[in-house]
Amino acid sequence: MNPVVSVLFVGGVLGIGAYVVAVLDRAFGPVSRGPRDWFVWPIRRAAFLAVQRRTETERPDAEAWILAPALLAALAAAGLTAVPVTPSLAVADVSAGVVLFGAAMIIVMVAVFLQGWSPNSLFPLIGAYRFAAMALSFGIPFSLVVLTTAIPAESLSVGAIVASQEGLWNVVRQPLGLPVYLVTGAAVAFWGPFRIPEGTDLAGGAVLEASGSARAVWRIARAGVLVTLSVMGAAIFLGGHLGPVLPGWAWTALKTLVLLAVFVWSGHAFARMRVERFVWFGWVVLLPVALVDVFASGILAL
Amino acid sequence: MGLRGWLGRLAVGVEVPVFPVVGGGAREAIQDLRLRPELELVDSPRHAAVMLVVGAFPPGDVDGLAQVHDQLAPPRRTVRWGGEPVASLPDAVVVDGGEDAVVAAITETFAELMSDPDRGEPPILPDVDPVEWRGVGPYGQGGMGMTGGTPYGRPMAERGPARDGLELDRVPITIGPWLPTLPPGLRLDVVFQGDVLQEVEVGPAPIVPGEGSDLFVRALTEPVPIAEMELARARHHLRLLAEILRVEDLAVASRRALRLVHGIRPGATGEVERLAAALVRAGLYALALRGVGRLDRPPPGPAARATGVAVDARSDDPEYRKLGFEPVTVEGGDAAARVRLLLAETVQALELAAKAGPARAGGRGVVEAPRGRLEVGEPPPERTLLDLAPEVLVGQEWGDAVTIIHTLDLDVEAAGREIPV
Amino acid sequence: MSVLGVTAIVVFGVASVVTGWLVFRTDSMVRAAYWLMASFVGVGAMLVTLDSQFLGLILILMMAGEMTIMAIFMVMYMMNPAGLNPMVMVHQHRTAIAAGVGSFLLLATVALVADFPADPAPAGADPTAELGFELLGRSMLVFESAGVALLAVMIGAVAVAGKWGRFGDADAGSVEPPLDPEEAAS
Numbered sequence: 001m002n003p004v005v006s007v008l009f010v011g012g013v014l015g016i017g018a019y020v021v022a023v024l025d026r027a028f029g030p031v032s033r034g035p036r037d038w039f040v041w042p043i044r045r046a047a048f049l050a051v052q053r054r055t056e057t058e059r060p061d062a063e064a065w066i067l068a069p070a071l072l073a074a075l076a077a078a079g080l081t082a083v084p085v086t087p088s089l090a091v092a093d094v095s096a097g098v099v100l101f102g103a104a105m106i107i108v109m110v111a112v113f114l115q116g117w118s119p120n121s122l123f124p125l126i127g128a129y130r131f132a133a134m135a136l137s138f139g140i141p142f143s144l145v146v147l148t149t150a151i152p153a154e155s156l157s158v159g160a161i162v163a164s165q166e167g168l169w170n171v172v173r174q175p176l177g178l179p180v181y182l183v184t185g186a187a188v189a190f191w192g193p194f195r196i197p198e199g200t201d202l203a204g205g206a207v208l209e210a211s212g213s214a215r216a217v218w219r220i221a222r223a224g225v226l227v228t229l230s231v232m233g234a235a236i237f238l239g240g241h242l243g244p245v246l247p248g249w250a251w252t253a254l255k256t257l258v259l260l261a262v263f264v265w266s267g268h269a270f271a272r273m274r275v276e277r278f279v280w281f282g283w284v285v286l287l288p289v290a291l292v293d294v295f296a297s298g299i300l301a302l
Numbered sequence: 303m304g305l306r307g308w309l310g311r312l313a314v315g316v317e318v319p320v321f322p323v324v325g326g327g328a329r330e331a332i333q334d335l336r337l338r339p340e341l342e343l344v345d346s347p348r349h350a351a352v353m354l355v356v357g358a359f360p361p362g363d364v365d366g367l368a369q370v371h372d373q374l375a376p377p378r379r380t381v382r383w384g385g386e387p388v389a390s391l392p393d394a395v396v397v398d399g400g401e402d403a404v405v406a407a408i409t410e411t412f413a414e415l416m417s418d419p420d421r422g423e424p425p426i427l428p429d430v431d432p433v434e435w436r437g438v439g440p441y442g443q444g445g446m447g448m449t450g451g452t453p454y455g456r457p458m459a460e461r462g463p464a465r466d467g468l469e470l471d472r473v474p475i476t477i478g479p480w481l482p483t484l485p486p487g488l489r490l491d492v493v494f495q496g497d498v499l500q501e502v503e504v505g506p507a508p509i510v511p512g513e514g515s516d517l518f519v520r521a522l523t524e525p526v527p528i529a530e531m532e533l534a535r536a537r538h539h540l541r542l543l544a545e546i547l548r549v550e551d552l553a554v555a556s557r558r559a560l561r562l563v564h565g566i567r568p569g570a571t572g573e574v575e576r577l578a579a580a581l582v583r584a585g586l587y588a589l590a591l592r593g594v595g596r597l598d599r600p601p602p603g604p605a606a607r608a609t610g611v612a613v614d615a616r617s618d619d620p621e622y623r624k625l626g627f628e629p630v631t632v633e634g635g636d637a638a639a640r641v642r643l644l645l646a647e648t649v650q651a652l653e654l655a656a657k658a659g660p661a662r663a664g665g666r667g668v669v670e671a672p673r674g675r676l677e678v679g680e681p682p683p684e685r686t687l688l689d690l691a692p693e694v695l696v697g698q699e700w701g702d703a704v705t706i707i708h709t710l711d712l713d714v715e716a717a718g719r720e721i722p723v
Numbered sequence: 724m725s726v727l728g729v730t731a732i733v734v735f736g737v738a739s740v741v742t743g744w745l746v747f748r749t750d751s752m753v754r755a756a757y758w759l760m761a762s763f764v765g766v767g768a769m770l771v772t773l774d775s776q777f778l779g780l781i782l783i784l785m786m787a788g789e790m791t792i793m794a795i796f797m798v799m800y801m802m803n804p805a806g807l808n809p810m811v812m813v814h815q816h817r818t819a820i821a822a823g824v825g826s827f828l829l830l831a832t833v834a835l836v837a838d839f840p841a842d843p844a845p846a847g848a849d850p851t852a853e854l855g856f857e858l859l860g861r862s863m864l865v866f867e868s869a870g871v872a873l874l875a876v877m878i879g880a881v882a883v884a885g886k887w888g889r890f891g892d893a894d895a896g897s898v899e900p901p902l903d904p905e906e907a908a909s
Contacts, residue, residue, distance in 0.1 A: 030553040031317065033339050041316065048313035048351070051306055051419045053376045055348050061751065095851050096776040103784035109791050110757065117753055122475055126497045126700060132791055139788060140877075156777065156851055193589055200549045201704040203345035203483050211348040211375035272551035273589040274701060283880075291878070 017227030049216035076224030086248035127205025137282025310416035321350035324486035325357025327512015377422030521664030528658035569656030595706035603674020609635035739765030756794035
């Protein structure tokens with residue numbers, strides 16, 4: 001794909017996706033002012049954050065503070081490039097596409113750590129440390145279930161993984177994969193019950209000190225990570241662009257929307273998990289389940 | 303009109319981000335504001351455009367208010383609701399009247415602010431270092447080794463042994479009294495190692511206690527209707543529940559509990575029971591509360607009943623016994639048990655209120671208030687709980703500490719009141 | 724290799740060297756750790772440009788986690804709250820200079836003396852698949868024994884981390900150590 005078109009395409013998908021996340025979030029959220037408000041609210045909110053000035057703390061790590069939201073957005077974009085939207089249209093269907101996606105999602109840890117660390121403030125720092133503890137716990141199960149989808153395809157390319165699901169989707173072939181992916185995916189985006197680094201007990205945690213455009217970019221980038229996770233989840237578990245009647249891009253969009261709705265709904269449906277409980281959950285529940293997923297798929301493939 | 307002006311006009315209509323600063327006697331009023339769709343009460347001053355100052359404060363400069371004001375990201379405005387203007391905040395818009403009046407004033411102030419974003423309030427304090435930089439060493443690191451010294455006049459954190467045998471930095475810091483995550487006025491002077499609290503002291507609260515609901519105090523000396531007392535208990539429990547759900551990031555359920563406060567009727571327990579079932583489904587106990595803050599010997603009151611001990615001043619009351627009153631208890635003694643008890647007692651209170659009819663109880667010098675045993679000549683239960691806090695909080699991670707503070711129902715304001723004899 | 728490819732390699736290479744140098748020029752532990760990560764990302768990007776996509780991306784993936792852990796441990800053990808007060812990132816200057824010059828000379832000698840193969844990879848080869856065949860073909864024994872050992876360690880770690888066991892719950896009857904270490908010692 002032409003580089004300029006690629007940039008516009010990725011930016012467009014992330015922008016539209018972030019808007020959809022905001023609309024869904026409003027629809028599932030606690031404030032009910034009617035459906036019209038769902039669509040207007042994100043724009044008004046963004047306008048307010050654009051007007052609000054950025055604050056400064058005492059002796060922040062100023063460069064890292066600016067870098068963190070940009071890095072998060074860049075990671076969402078990088079992960080998105082590997083997914084083919086239609087059989088012929090992918091920004092970069094590289095031969096190790098799922099590894100590219102996995103690397104991008106693991107580096108989210110760096111972005112959150114920088115965001116929490118750079119303002120030189122206690123609660124954001126605790127938030128950053130919490131996310132590091134979380135990331136070490138969900139990182140392995142997340143990578144395992146993503147890489148397991150490559151076993152039936154005999155390729156790490158996302159295009160090949162989608163093609164291998166002609167006939168039987170991975171959500172059926174690897175029944176443990178999608179649930180673990182959804183849980184760890186929500187944790188990657190520190191969303192819903194995994195809002196651990198940004199919890200109310202920390203008064204906003206990693207973003208406590210961020211205001212104005214810095215906060216807006218961080219919010220949009222985080223929504224972008226959710227979008228990337230949904231697009232990739234649709235591709236590797238729900239057969240991506242495969243489907244009857246409708247064109248490929250429509251199937252991709254539809255499946256992505258379903259996963260996005262599940263992610264956003266979970267954000268309002270569950271209490272925030274304690275970090276200790278999450279670490280236990282990651283190592284004692286998610287990791288063994290992910291390993292069983294790998295074994296079962298391996299045996300099935302033999 | 304520039305781009306900022308245009309964006310500002312677009313922003314009007316979003317719910318106004320308000321940072322609440324809550325003084326004495328305003329706890330319930332500020333909680334009710336959370337139900338207003340026009341406002342969003344935020345946890346960090348950085349996220350707010352309007353600082354709302356409510357309740358009673360001591361005269362003169364109030365500790366920390368000017369700092370909080372300057373932490374609001376510009377453009378910002380201050381609104382003072384009810385009471386005297388506060389000396390620390392000279393530019394505040396003063397509003398009197400009810401909830402509608404203050405909401406109208408805030409939205410109007412916000413619209414004004416957005417129409418001309420460059421005309422917010424200037425900072426109150428000068429933007430200077432507290433102490434001049436006194437670093438030495440080739441990198442200004444403050445000492446001659448790799449690190450050390452007293453940069454910006456603050457001594458570097460001292461390392462101290464932690465419970466697992468490691469040596470970790472100790473970070474002394476004051477949290478509160480204006481942090482919306484904590485109950486109003488609660489100021490904690492703590493020492494952190496990592497996010498574990500190593501030392502906790504409850505600091506002085508810079509607020510003036512409000513009148514408070516005197517129903518239970520009145521019941522010490524004269525009989526009052528049981529139905530009224532039990533409805534007050536149910537309302538208190540639901541308000542506390544709403545607060546717990548808020549800090550556990552269950553905003554939808556928190557609003558539901560808060561709406562119930564205004565809609566309860568004697569005997570109408572169905573809605574509370576449905577809420578209780580919804581909380582189980584939301585994983586409140588499994589994900590957030592189970593095993594947190596287990597107490598061995600809590601003071602008489604709900605915290606004790608959550609450890610399975612049936613201590614309740616109502617058990618000895620003949621009027622209550624006529625209604626067939628039995629204290630509700632829950633086993634466990636942790637935060638989950640305390641929340642379960644809260645819900646069970648709310649249901650019980652509504653049932654009692656329906657059964658009681660015009661019956662009155664009281665005048666015996668002892669009464670079971672929502673937070674525990676209220677007795678003539680004894681300190682109020684709130685003070686006992688607040689005195690217990692440092693001991694319980696030491697050794698907890700910050701997130702668990704917040705859960706404990708709310709499930710123990712700490713109230714600085716009520717702890718400062720004297721029981722009139 | 725195309726001009727674009729060569730340019731990319733040079734750019735990534737220079738970026739790796741510069742960010743590697745910055746590790747020692749910064750005054751903050753977290754920045755040092757992440758400059759080092761940036762340096763590794765540069766190396767990973769070079770590998771990707773050289774058509775070793777899998778190796779390059781895996782390198783980046785591993786480094787992100789490792790450098791964060793390194794930063795956390797450094798901040799934890801140094802007397803420096805949050806690592807935000809400036810500190811010197813270099814010490815033991817003579818040893819460091821000797822080690823630096825020594826390893827540079829060694830690597831430079833290797834680069835000049837070694838006889839690198841010049842035959843280009845056949846067009847259309849899939850390097851990821853080739854790597855897989857290499858690991859599971861000739862080196863299968865080594866790879867598989869390491870893999871099985873690692874997996875056993877992972878399962879063992881989970882079993883040890885689990886609370887339950889043959890003799891009941893791991894924390895049954897245990898008491899948290901007191902906060903005061905002297906009390907703990909007595």
